[in-house]
Amino acid sequence: MAIVAADVVKGLLGAVATSAGVNPFLRWLLDSAIFPGLLKDWLFPMPAEDLFRVLESRITALVDKRVEVAVGAAAFERVKADLQGLGAAFADYANVVDLDERRYRLAVLLVQADISAASVEAVPDRYLYLLTDALVVIAVAHTAALLHQVQQHPERYENQIALDTAAIRYSELAGRLRDRFLWYRMGQIAGGVGEVMEKEIDRRPSATGEKKIVSFSAYDDMALWWMSPNKYRTEFLGGLETGWVQAIGMEPAYFEKKQEAAARVVAYGDEQKQKVYDWWGEHLTNHTQELLKLVDWKGRESGRKPRDRTVVRAWPLGRVVEPDASATALDRIDLFLAQQMDTFSVSGPRYVQTYRVPGEPRVGTQSNLFYRADTYDTAVASIYFAARGDLRRAGDLADGLCIALEHDPIGGGRIVAATHATALLDRAEGYATSIFPADGATRDVGNACWAGIALTRMYAATRQYRYLHHAISIARWVYTEHASKDAWQGYTGGEDAWGQKRAWRSVEHNVDAFALFTNLYRLTSEERWVAAAQRAQRLVKACHVPEGYYVTGTGVGDVLNAGVVPADVQTWTALAGLNPAGNASSLRFLLDRLSTTTAGFAGFKFALAGEGVQNEVTAGAAMALHLMGGDLRDGAEPYFDSLVRQQLEAPGTVGAGLVATPGAEAKTGEGLGWSYFNWPHAASSAWTGLALLARDDARANPYSPVR
Secondary structure, eight states, X not given: OOOTHHHHIIXXXXXXXXXXXXXXXXXXXXXXXXXXXXXXXXXXXXOSSOHHHHHHHHHHHHHSSSXXXXXXXXXXXXXXXXXXXXXXXXXXXXXXXXXXXXXXXXXXXXXXXXXXXXXXXXXXXXXXXXGHHHHHHHHHHHHHHHHHHHHHOTTOHHHHHHHHHHHHHXXXXXXXXXXXXXXXXXXXXXXXXXXXEEEEEEEEOOTTSOEEEEEEEOEETBTTTTTOSSOBOEEOSOSEEOOSEESSSOOHHHHHHHHHHHHHHHHHHHHHHHHHHHHHIIIIIHHHHHHGGGOOOTTTTTSSOOBTTTBOOSSOTTOOOOOOTTOOHHHHHHHHHHHHHHTTOSSSSOOOOSBOOSSOXXXXXXXXXXXXXXXXXXXXXXXXXXXXXXXXXHHHHHHHHHHHHHTXXXXXXXXXXXXXXXXXXXXXXXXXXXOOTXXXXXXXXXXXXXXXXXXXXXXXXXXXXXXXXXXHHHHHHHHHHHBOOSTTOOBEEEEOTTSOEEEEEEHHXXXXXXXXXXXXXXXXXXXXXHHHXXXXXXXXXXXXXXXXXXXXXXXXXXXXXXXXXXXXXXXXXXXXXXXXXXXXXXXXXXXXXXXXXXXXXXXEOSBTTOBSOOHHHHHHHHHXXXXXXXXXXXXXXXXXXXXXXXXXXXXXXXXXXXESOSSSEEEOOTTXXXXXXXXXXXXXXXHHHHHHHHTTOGGGXXXXXXX
């Protein structure tokens, strides 16, 4: 049985197709593969051709597709009901002659279309491709109705604005859905990170020692996705083996095969990504891109354009922006952080996207950062917006932290290190907080305390109890679960992705805990927070070595981890006022041993064993040196200058915000092991903004106690 949308196309679209001055694109669309051979007559009178008969089988196939097998009967019925309701609304609209009644019916139609689009958004990532054909029907019918209004009343430009908005909206919706599915699809290939597994399949003695044969494999867990969304694991390396190699020692043949395996994984990922693009192009995005031909906006050829050949996004990733020349450095940071907030959602609780990675999701290590949203970056951005007086944006990010706490799969004051920027809550996991692989599931004390610091500052600014409540819940988790009992006290590192406690202690984490507990004492006057802060302070002082600087923390027990010396522990201790006696010596050590240059820009390495300027620690250092005063304040100026110049001159800049490093990569070094890349970066931008503000107002220091 066909849905009533067939009657819609019989009337409304036929009318638009033959109206005087019809847009050439719509005539092409109606003659295309979507709606072949449509309509030669105007709506009033109704066309002679029986369009229901022409479209019956196609509409039936779109709506009665057995998507309920994949998305579940309830989800399917909801989507199907929305489509049927949309069809009914279109049919009513097409059959009404009275102009006032038509205006009322159109309002109903637009609401119904919104409901239908929202229902498609609610489908889990893995099933989205099954609804592409249905979404084409919604998009075409909706825009056709608005085009009809434009043709009926060309003198009223608000009709054109409504058409523009709808066409862009469906193009952006198609892009979001495709990108969600693409990311999910890439996550099914080799674990989403290019994982290659190896297995020893034979071993035997030889005259030159034991030899072995190693086989390499990689799996695709959704190899037949276009046939079914169910998982069908397929091994795609085709039995790649080394042949006989030495069982012990370095064997070139072994490493050559391993590299070949890794290269094949990348090639397979690229091939599968193209299949996704081709599918979505055929079934949806090519059509929604064509809808953009209906749009009339100023500067069309030089302004907003489709991203990567198929879609327009709310904020296209990788787009270069050029703020007006009158924009200040802080204006540029405001713009960048606002865009990072608004990439996937433009209002309400959300996280800030950590990096603006150019290009598209892909298999490999750096692709893990494409849709990453860090708790730490979100907290620092919230503090920055509050310092700028933008409490709406600061509040949206603080609300995002609250949502992440409230929906944490374990709970009890825990908050994950990183979520998906695309969705704070994971529908597939019962609307628990989304967790970004691979290290986003850690719940460490430092990230948690930064969230708590942001929430205490929002409470101080707004007196909304929700923020204080969640800051206290974080503090309780830190104090009750991770307080160390030995002589140095302090707090241990938190929990790994499997809930196992980390026994080591970090100076950085304990500085963060000190600041959180100090804020809570200021806000509640409860003495327990003084004792909690003193416990963190004791550990930090124990990590200040006789040479005058801080090491990163401890191993298991009261043994210093003296081999790792980060920059931030030299500066954050000073900013927190935790150990005034050690401030000057640690900042001089910073200037003497951690300063460096990259691509002609001055800055600081992340750690003594690191490489390359890292702008987040550079901004924190500039702030600490300036607030310290004296000759150290003069030492801050070259770094402020470097940060401001990088907004416009650094490789990789987008004209707003700060790249994480002006070089290709800034390495944290041995003992830490991660890198920062030459992409615009939320934390580096927010810290730079706070450092610039602190030159005039020390309260912009995120470690300064609340008032």
